Amino acid sequence: MIQLVDLCLNAGKFRLDRLCCTIPTGSYAVLMGRSGQGKTTILESICGLRPVRSGSIRLGDRLVHNLPPGERGVGYVPQDLGLFPTMTVREHLDFALRLRRWSTIDCNQRVRELAELLGIGELLGRNVRNLSGGEAQRVALGRALSFRPQVLLLDEPLSSLDEETRSQMHQLLVGVKQAMHTTTLHVTHSRDEAAALADVRLTLADGGIRVDTGE
Amino acid sequence: MPAASGESRFFLLMGAIGGSYVLLILLLLLADIAYVSPGDFRAALGNPEIQAAISLTLKSCTVSAILSVIVGTALGYLLVRFQFWGKHIVNTLVDIPIVLPPLVLGLSLLILFSRPLPGLGYSLDDWLRPRGLSITFTQWAVIVAQFSVAAAFAVRTMRVTFEQMNPRAEDVARTLGCTRSQAFLQVALPQAGPGMLTAFTIAWARSLGEFGPILVFAGATRGRTEVLSTSVFLELSIGHLEAAVAVSLLMVVLAVIVLSILRLTGGRTGG
Structure with a gap:
């Protein structure tokens, strides 16, 4: 579950005040809204990269708004992916696992699972600088899912992809959603993405989050 | 056409x-x-005092360049990634050694280390000497003088290096479980490798060419605080023009080697 209660944030030149929203455990929520409304700010606040002014953020049964990013259990895929340019695909997939001191056997097993799920088994030894846009997206997604986070945050993950790759990534995200059952908040401008993926549709407008019933 | x-x-x-x-x-x-003839060159290289100067130059330039990269990396990262009170002042302060006349910097170092500190009644040298470390007019002074200027260039280089690096990768690393320092060590620092090599090369080259601050702060005692730039001065002052030119050419060779390394590494400032 992701629950925001009276969340107040500073977002560049404007402020977001008293945001409230609940995304049930295991749901795939899509957040839409015009550019510059603060969608990315909300994601950054949930994963701990931006301080909150007041209010609370609950992930599962834990209040996390005072915890450092690494203790929140959030997998985050930013819009520009933020891949590590000096690392290989394998090093991305086991990065969080090595931090958690998983054994080599468990790391390798998890990397194999992710590589199979995301179709990147052939790329494990490649440096991420040599990947196509779609491949890089898969690696960023795999890195975020690697440590089995309770919450996954995706910031316009498909916006920079061509039509064909975007369609493949749609299918992939549907597959990930069915396989992982991770509570997900996905920011997008695309109604097609929302229609294909969303269990819960949210709209950020006029400084508040509205649940879109689709009616 | x-x-x-x-x-x-x-x-x-x-x-x-x-x-x-x-x-x-x-x-x-x-x-x-x-x-100069090859004979002049051989005579200069065979002079034990100039050999000592070559040895001290190589050692002091390397130590001051290493120190400069360490300081440049830490300060460059802080200035680019963090907002803090006085950041503009720090940015201005670290550029001062670049614009300050070298003699003035040497004089300032001499005053700082050898004159009594206000309110204390003793100088930095007075404080360090009982602890087994003497700075002014020693080989340490050569390193301090070189470092004082070279570090400013290293800070500039590392500032540009970190500015060119996307901070998002470090942010993501923190969401994956890294602390700030782990994100720096495991994600930022490997990307900054080429920039650090450039900073090292520039700092080394600056240290090689340093003369004024060394003359004022370390002196030019033959065989003790003599580096190649002071060798040129000392040889000139006793009328050995051929030896001075031979040492100058040796410095040119060293500079060409360092600049070639810089070119080979692409003069990169970031990943």
Whole structure:
């Protein structure tokens, strides 16, 4: 579950005040809204990269708004992916696992699972600088899912992809959603993405989050 | 063709303007080379005092360049990634050694270390000497003088390096479980490798060319605080022009080696 209660944030030149929203455990929520409304700010606040002014953020049964990013259990895929340019695909997939001191056997097993799920088994030894846009997206997604986070945050993950790759990534995200059952908040401008993926549709407008019933 | 001939004329004009400077440097080097014979060069290199100066130069430049990269990396990262009170002042302060006349910097170092500190009644040297460390007019002073200028260039280089790196990767690393320091060590620092190599090379080259602060702060005692730049001065002062030119050419060779490394690493400032 992701629950925001009276969340107040500073977002560049404007402020977001008293945001409230609940995304049930295991749901795939899509957040839409015009550019510059603060969608990315909300994601950054949930994963701990931006301080909150007041209010609370609950992930599962834990209040996390005072915890450092690494203790929140959030997998985050930013819009520009933020891949590590000096690392290989394998090093991305086991990065969080090595931090958690998983054994080599468990790391390798998890990397194999992710590589199979995301179709990147052939790329494990490649440096991420040599990947196509779609491949890089898969690696960023795999890195975020690697440590089995309770919450996954995706910031316009498909916006920079061509039509064909975007369609493949749609299918992939549907597959990930069915396989992982991770509570997900996905920011997008695309109604097609929302229609294909969303269990819960949210709209950020006029400084508040509205649940879109689709009616 | 008119277009092609116009392009040629433009190329020739720009080449003539820019080439005049290249020609000046070439003529300077040729003049030095023509002035000394291989015998002068061998005699200079065989002089134990100049050998000691070469040894001290290589050691002091390397130590000051390493220190400069360490300081430059830490300060460059802080200045780029963090917002804090006084950041503009720090940014200005670290650029001062670049614009300050070298003699003034040497004089300032001399005053800082050898004059009593306000309110304390003793100098930094007085405080350090009982602890087994003497700075002014020792080889440590050579390193401090070189570091004082070289570090400013290293900070500049590392600032540009970190500015060119996307902070998002470090942010993501933190969401994956890294602390700030782990994100720096595991994600930022490996990307900054080429920039650190550039900073090291620039700091080393600056240290090699340092003269004024060393003369004032470390002195130019033969065999003790003599580095190659002071060797040139000392040889000139006793009328050994050939030896001075031979040492100058040796410095040119060292500079060319360092600049070649810089070119080979692509003069990169970031990943």
